[in-house]
Amino acid sequence: MGVSGGWGVGDQLALVAFGLLVAGFLSRYAMIRAVPGPDGLTVRNLMTTRTVAWDEIVEVRFPDGDPWVSLELSDTDVLAVMAVQRVDGEEGRAEARRLAGLVRAHRGVSG
Numbered sequence: 001m002g003v004s005g006g007w008g009v010g011d012q013l014a015l016v017a018f019g020l021l022v023a024g025f026l027s028r029y030a031m032i033r034a035v036p037g038p039d040g041l042t043v044r045n046l047m048t049t050r051t052v053a054w055d056e057i058v059e060v061r062f063p064d065g066d067p068w069v070s071l072e073l074s075d076t077d078v079l080a081v082m083a084v085q086r087v088d089g090e091e092g093r094a095e096a097r098r099l100a101g102l103v104r105a106h107r108g109v110s111g
């Protein structure tokens with residue numbers, strides 16, 4: 001006798017697997033952040049976590065139209081900082097300015 005509504009065991013397992021994938025994605029999304037420390041900035045994005053030294057950061061950019069802040073690095077790489085997003089409005093712009101100030105202050109200390 002089958003499960004009422006036409007849901008077989010395979011369907012149920014697929015639904016559970018899908019739910020676990022969504023939960024994993026949402027938990028990772030909730031952990032997006034940028035944490036300043038004495039030696040640099042740790043950026044945890046959706047799929048990667050990277051720590052960059054203060055003197056590696058050349059510029060903090062948040063041009064109109066970009067969804068989040070990006071860091072131009074001394075090795076010509078660009079690192080997205082998904083923790084500071086345009087959708088946050090003025091709070092996002094204020095955080096971008098604060099991050100730029102932190103970079104200036106730490107670069108001034110190290111030379």
